[in-house]
Amino acid sequence: MENAELFWERHYRTRRTWDAHVNPLLAETATPLPPGAALDLGCGAGGDTIWLARRGWHVTAVDISTTAVEQVRERARELGFADRVATEQHDLSRSFPDGEFDLISAQYFQTPFPLLRDQVLRTAARALRPGGLLLIVDHGSTAPWSWNQDPDIHFPTPTEIAAELDLDPERWPVLRADMPHRLATGPAGETATVIDNVLIVQRTAGTE
Numbered sequence: 339m340e341n342a343e344l345f346w347e348r349h350y351r352t353r354r355t356w357d358a359h360v361n362p363l364l365a366e367t368a369t370p371l372p373p374g375a376a377l378d379l380g381c382g383a384g385g386d387t388i389w390l391a392r393r394g395w396h397v398t399a400v401d402i403s404t405t406a407v408e409q410v411r412e413r414a415r416e417l418g419f420a421d422r423v424a425t426e427q428h429d430l431s432r433s434f435p436d437g438e439f440d441l442i443s444a445q446y447f448q449t450p451f452p453l454l455r456d457q458v459l460r461t462a463a464r465a466l467r468p469g470g471l472l473l474i475v476d477h478g479s480t481a482p483w484s485w486n487q488d489p490d491i492h493f494p495t496p497t498e499i500a501a502e503l504d505l506d507p508e509r510w511p512v513l514r515a516d517m518p519h520r521l522a523t524g525p526a527g528e529t530a531t532v533i534d535n536v537l538i539v540q541r542t543a544g545t546e
């Protein structure tokens with residue numbers, strides 16, 4: 339069986355990424371915030387990274403796919419945001435970028451391969467600056483065009499995700515845990531209503 343890196347490399351080598359759009363829940367969450375330092379976990383085609391950089395954020399964009407992070411770096415350079423976008427290739431199960439962040443976003447950080455996701459997201463919570471937000475958005479339903487059409491799939495609810503993270507609620511209180519619906523557009527322009535599972539925790543001011 340191929341490994342995760344090869345799988346995602348092939349995905350990004352065969353996909354046109356220049357039209358990547360921002361994820362709606364990232365835009366909704368970040369719009370009221372003052373620009374600061376952001377970390378985009380599993381940045382993929384970089385729609386969120388570019389959106390944040392355009393608004394003055396300094397973004398570290400991380401993905402297991404070297405092709406993905408190279409494309410994001412190139413796109414940032416072409417758009418004139420090279421000074422606000424740092425790209426790093428990591429298998430986040432093995433390594434995590436240095437730094438502290440005001441916003442850490444994990445948008446659909448899901449993969450068909452084993453991933454120590456809870457460990458990665460706990461590390462992310464610890465990398466927040468006081469007052470910083472960790473935004474986790476997962477699929478809560480299967481879109482008709484998704485690669486995963488397993489009828490028995492269980493998407494962890496936001497409450498289950500929070501329980502798995504097992505963060506001290508005094509230091510990382512939950513600001514949002516819900517499952518909004520949205521109209522999504524597939525690769526061929528088709529539309530369908532999908533569910534997102536959303537969890538936001540905030541690192542309280544003054545914690546170490």
Ligand SMILES: C[S@@+](CC[C@H](N)C(=O)[O-])C[C@H]1O[C@@H](n2cnc3c(N)ncnc32)[C@H](O)[C@@H]1O
Pocket residue numbers: 342346361379380381382383400401402403406428429430431444445446447448449453
């Ligand atoms: C479902 S895609 C989501 C991409 C992007 N965040 C978006 O919203 O379009 C999952 C992303 O996680 C990345 N990924 C999967 N496993 C990873 C790992 N172990 N370490 C780092 N990135 C990983 C993939 O390469 C892919 O870009």
